[in-house]
Amino acid sequence: MSFQIIDGNALAKKIRLEIASRTAALVKKGIKPGLAVLLVGEDPASQVYVRNKVKACEEAGMHSLLERLPADLTEDALLKRIHELNLDPCIHGILVQLPLPKHLNSHIVIESIAPEKDVDGFHVANAGALMIGAPIFRPCTPYGCMKMLESIDYPIRGARAVIVGASNIVGKPMAMLLLQAGATVTICNSKTKDLSAHTKEADILVVATGRPKMITADMVKPGAVVIDVGINRMDDGKLCGDVDFESVKSVASAMTPVPGGVGPMTITMLLLNTLEAAERL
Ligand code: GUN
Numbered sequence: 518m519s520f521q522i523i524d525g526n527a528l529a530k531k532i533r534l535e536i537a538s539r540t541a542a543l544v545k546k547g548i549k550p551g552l553a554v555l556l557v558g559e560d561p562a563s564q565v566y567v568r569n570k571v572k573a574c575e576e577a578g579m580h581s582l583l584e585r586l587p588a589d590l591t592e593d594a595l596l597k598r599i600h601e602l603n604l605d606p607c608i609h610g611i612l613v614q615l616p617l618p619k620h621l622n623s624h625i626v627i628e629s630i631a632p633e634k635d636v637d638g639f640h641v642a643n644a645g646a647l648m649i650g651a652p653i654f655r656p657c658t659p660y661g662c663m664k665m666l667e668s669i670d671y672p673i674r675g676a677r678a679v680i681v682g683a684s685n686i687v688g689k690p691m692a693m694l695l696l697q698a699g700a701t702v703t704i705c706n707s708k709t710k711d712l713s714a715h716t717k718e719a720d721i722l723v724v725a726t727g728r729p730k731m732i733t734a735d736m737v738k739p740g741a742v743v744i745d746v747g748i749n750r751m752d753d754g755k756l757c758g759d760v761d762f763e764s765v766k767s768v769a770s771a772m773t774p775v776p777g778g779v780g781p782m783t784i785t786m787l788l789l790n791t792l793e794a795a796e797r798l
Contacts, residue, residue: 610636661782674699
């Protein structure tokens with residue numbers, strides 16, 4: 518059976534060119550899309566992610582603002598800053614990097630972002646819109662996964678999709694997008710019994726658990742398309758996904774690599790959401 522790597526870097530590059538040209542057209546009309554990224558504390562992985570998000574914005578010709586805030590910032594101070602950004606006409610998208618330090622309630626913080634600037638799509642207004650099949654902002658990681666499936670012309674209608682991981686950021690919105698595209702969807706979680714009985718049924722397998730290489734070849738249906746959302750740092754410093762790429766590639770028909778798969782697509786969809794927020798004005 519033939520095997521195809523779904524190249525997230527190449528797809529991201531192509532979509533970012535389109536985003537840059539739409540951005541330039543908007544700038545000509547006097548609107549420069551602007552994204553504010555708030556990072557509270559000094560989580561090393563988060564620092565890398567936010568730097569990449571801001572850099573991608575600048576490369577696309579957008580305005581970006583990275584605010585590094587102290588780990589002991591009070592919730593009131595964070596809410597006040599978000600309120601100011603909600604009113605700032607130069608800012609079209611607001612992203613608060615998660616996870617937040619434990620003393621901050623992420624639900625309260627996310628709900629304080631104006632829904633029309635919530636480019637992560639995490640606000641309940643946006644999560645609800647997605648749930649009823651009328652999305653305004655699709656959460657960036659699942660949105661990027663859908664674009665990757667589209668890029669290989671995968672016939673999603675009628676396919677069996679299994680998602681391993683039920684987070685609000687990836688698993689649940691991924692399920693909604695696949696359902697909307699006509700897939701029959703199962704969401705597995707950490708309490709699922711006999712996980713491989715589910716994963717082996719999947720035509721489309723999406724894995725977002727944060728557990729390195731947990732999906733092995735014996736858990737995958739021959740010919741399945743496998744989307745690996747995990748990014749884990751191994752003891753030797755190398756990155757790996759939640760899927761054991763080396764073994765699964767002999768069973769799957771297509772798979773996303775780590776790095777160079779879902780990661781660059783997540784940032785690309787953030788740019789697209791920010792652009793669309795500005796275009797809607
Ligand atoms: N932390 C991990 N993924 C994400 C994401 O997509 N958005 C935000 N805001 N924080 C994250």
